Amino acid sequence: MSETTERSTSAGLMPPRTVAVIDIGATSIRMAVAEISDLGLVRTIDSLTRKITLGEDVFKSRQITRSSIEECVRILRSYQKVLLEYGITSAVDIRVVATSAVREAANRLAFLDRVFVATGLEVESIEEAEVNRITYMGIQPHLDSDPKLAVAKSVVVEVGGGSTEVLVVRSGNVLFSETHRLGSLRLAERLESLGAPGMRRRSIMETQIRQTVARIREQVFAEDGKIELIALGGDMRFAASHILGDWDGGTLARVSVDALDALVNEVLKYNEDEIVQKLNVNFSDATTLGPALLSNLMLARIFQLDTVLVSDTNLRDGLLLEMASEGRWTAEFRNQILRSAMTLGRKCDFDQPYAKHVAASASLLFEQLKAEHQLDAKYEVMLHVAALLHEIGMFVDVRSNHKHAMYLIRNSEIFGLSRQDVLLVALVARYHRRAHPQPGHEGYGSLSRSERVAVAKMAALLRLAIAMHDSRSGRVQEFKCIKQRDRLVIEVPRVEDVTLEQLAVRQNSTLFEEVFGLRVMVRAEQ
Structure with missing residues (x-):
């Protein structure tokens, strides 16, 4: 166990907060x-780190066995004893997440409930989009600190036990993120199920890997520019340490692809027992x-690279950084989400200038009406995204375009937003016109009360923002909200005649009146 350093007690400095994150993966906790x-x-x-067999269970039978569940409970209880030694007892200082194996298990809820009953720990089964977001938070400091990586197109890849996460970043911008159902444990289980002889194992794996690698290559090469492959994960960390010898993990390691090829050839000629003996790794690894x-080698080869960068960054690093930010989305992260939304909008041939005007006004309303809506800052981001994308349903058909917008958003990935976040955005876009939210509407009735209220509030603000841009001319650049008893006055500077806006607001403010209990009027600045 690492030693803690003496905490600062200097005047004006708060003692550091001690926290813990636990990652339940396919092969280890x-x-x-x-x-x-x-x-x-x-x-x-x-x-x-403690090894487990969750992935082996789930990838074979889609069920976590009773023995595996109890083994996880034992490991988590042993971790709780360590946490007690550090004085970490509050739930707010502990975050526990589970990835692909638990996420795909048919008895996922039974697993989560058993862990909670036995340990009191709330385990989050995080989605693929959430994993990509947390991975970005972890790798971002490396990208920012290296001038070459800051301008290159960086393909960040982690081949985990159950899936392969791909994140493409250039000049600080996330171009896309995706998760592929290609994992090292899945491949190993596939080989075992086929009973393939040693000489055929590599060709079978290459066939499986090649399909995924080709899809990744096609997506990455949709953009121009020099490529740097940054590999994450324990297997590539082992490769970097084995090949370089003196790598301490504190910096990015640059590994020759030829040296990686030689190591792959060596590993694949051994069986598991020989790998354990000759390379000094445990059996599960x-x-x-x-x-x-x-x-990783096939990815490097398909990109025609001579070297691969290896990072010791992991999911826990991103989780810790998120805890440090207390769950707040930074300005840079907000921009990443909005850029991803803009990419979706362009794919659907949206009216970009108009969408940006509406989104800016929606955010301005959100800011000026904080006392009324009392929503967290992350809802401003969701509202902004919904405002950007509220018209993309016209890409399908003008009729019922609000419903088409909901369908397109709900079935798209927006970097940084979880599936539940995307659902809320889709519903807000759906309610930008026509019917008000109803319990029988698809997606809305299944929300919690707090989520339903948030959707209604955001949709009400979006309708006002749209009404303020009914002319589609962009002439309303700013405004001021003034609350007067039971009404809200929106005062517009530098626009002499606001008749069009007054009419549009009158026609589109009923939802706002229902939600906030305020009548709305628009006037030119006096």
């Missing part, structure tokens, strides 16, 4: 303990080492 300073700086002070390294 990992925990990181860290200190977060009052400036939001994170210092990891302890890391623990020996099972996935070959498939993971081969997947």
Whole structure:
């Protein structure tokens, strides 16, 4: 166990907050303990890893076995003893997440409930989009600190036990993110189920990997520019340490693709017992080492690279950074979400200038009416996204375009937003016109009360923002909201005649009146 350093007690400095994150993956449960300073700086002070067989269970039968569930409970209880030693007892200082194996398990809820009953720990089964978002938070400091990576197109890849996460970043902008059902444990289980002889194992894996690698290549090459492949994951960390010898993990390691090829050839000629003996890895890692390294090698080869960068960044790093920010979305992260939304809008041939005007006004309403809606800042981002995309349904048909917009948004990935976030955005866009929210509407009735209220509030604000731009001329650049008893006055400067806006608001403010209890009027600045 790592030693903690003496905490500062200097005047004006708060002692660091000690927190922990636990990642339940397909092949292991990992925990990181860290200190977060009052400036939001994170210092990891302890890391623990215990092997499990969740992925083996789920990828074979889609069920987590009873014995595996109890093994997870035992590991988590042992971690709780460690947390107690660090004085970490509050739920707000502990975050536990589960990835692909738990997410895909048919008895996922039974697993989550059993863990809660036995340990009191709330486990979040995080979605693919959430994993990509957290991965970006973890890798971003490396990208920002390296001038070459800051301008290159960086393809960040992690071949995990159950899936391969791909994140493409250029000049700080996330071009796209995606998750593929290609994982090292899945490949190993596939080989075992086929009973393939040793000489055919590589060709079978290459066939499986090639399909995914080709899809990734096609997406990445849709954009021009120099490519840097940044590999994450324990298997590539092992490769970097094995090949370079003196890599401490503190910086990005540059590994020769030829050296990686030689290591892959060496690993694939051994069985699991020989890998354990000759390369000094544990048995569970020996099972996935070959498939993971081969997947990374084939990616490097298809991009015609001479070297691959390896990072020791992991999911826990991103989780800790998120805890340090106390769940707030930074301005840069907000911009990443909006850029992803703009990309979707352009795919649907939206009216970009108009959409940006409406979105800006929606955000202005959100800011000026905080006392009325009392929503968290993340809802401003969702409202802005819904405002940008509210007309994309016209790409399908002008008739019922609000419903088409909901369908398109709901079935798209917007970087940084979870599936539930995307659903809320889709519903807000759906309610930009016509019917008000109803319990029988698809998606809306299944929301919690707080989510239903948030959707209604955002939709009401969006309708006002749209009404303020009924002329589609962009002439309303700013306005001021003034509350007067039971009405809201929107005062518009530098526009002499606001008759059109007055009429549009009168026709589109009924939802706002229902939700907030305020009549709305528009007037020119006096």
